[in-house]
Every structure is written in structure tokens, then in C-alpha cells.
């Protein structure tokens with residue numbers, strides 16, 4: 114993946130983070146996904162007063178991708194202001210894996226003073242979720 118495409122993905126995640134509804138954790142997360150048609154789909158975490166009902170940014174972005182007719186997650190980016198690089202939670206790794214190849218890049222970004230994103234970690238789907246269960250197991 115070219116640096117310019119990585120940056121486009123990270124900045125889309127940073128922009129989406131601005132829509133986060135996270136009054137309980139006060140931990141705003143943004144995610145962006147690149148689909149097989151070259152389109153970007155973004156999401157932010159949406160928390161709920163009934164705490165377990167909250168949605169992760171990655172799940173919201175994935176819902177946008179699928180509803181827009183996307184069928185593959187070619188690359189993903191997650192952005193948050195955290196002490197260590199943010200990575201998708203276990204549940205979101207599985208959700209993304211449904212649509213992503215093992216070598217799909219998963220970028221982790223931190224937040225700049227200007228509200229943009231800076232690359233902090235470059236991972237892959239299979240690196241985050243090794244020996245994973247997926248659609249092929251059901252055929």
C-alpha cells in the first residue's frame with residue numbers, strides 16, 4: 114500500500130473520530146475501511162447509557178461498507194488518542210476478518226495537535242488474528 118493511500122485512510126479515520134459519541138469512556142475512536150472498489154467507509158464509536166450496547170468504530174465503518182455494496186475490506190485504519198497504538202478489539206478483528214484477506218493492512222494512528230492522524234503501527238489482519246476462523250470453514 115502506497116504511503117499516500119495509507120495517509121488518506123488514516124485521515125478519514127481521524128475525521129470520523131470527530132463524530133464519536135463516547136460520553137462514558139471519553140475515549141473517541143475513528144475507523145476507516147478501503148473497499149474493493151477503492152471507496153472509503155468510516156465510522157466512530159457510538160456508546161450507550163446501557164454500556165454493553167455501545168458500538169465500536171470498526172463495526173460502524175463495516176456496516177457502512179456493506180450497506181454501500183462493498184464486499185471486501187482491502188485495508189483498515191483505526192485512530193485514537195491513546196498511550197499505546199490502538200488496535201481493533203477481539204470482536205472487531207473477527208468482524209473485519211469476514212471481509213479481509215490475511216495480508217490486509219490494519220493501520221493504527223495517533224492524533225495530532227491539529228486533529229489529523231499520524232501512523233503509529235502497521236499490522237495485518239492475520240497478524241492481529243492468527244489461525245482465525247472464517248467463511249472457508251463453513252464450506
Ligand SMILES: O=c1ccn([C@H]2C[C@H](O)[C@@H](CO)O2)c(=O)[nH]1
Nearest residue numbers: 138140142158169170200201202
Ligand atoms: O478498537 C477499538 C477499541 C475501542 N473502541 C471503543 C469502544 C468504547 O466505546 C471505547 C472504549 O473501549 O472505545 C473502538 O471503537 N474501537
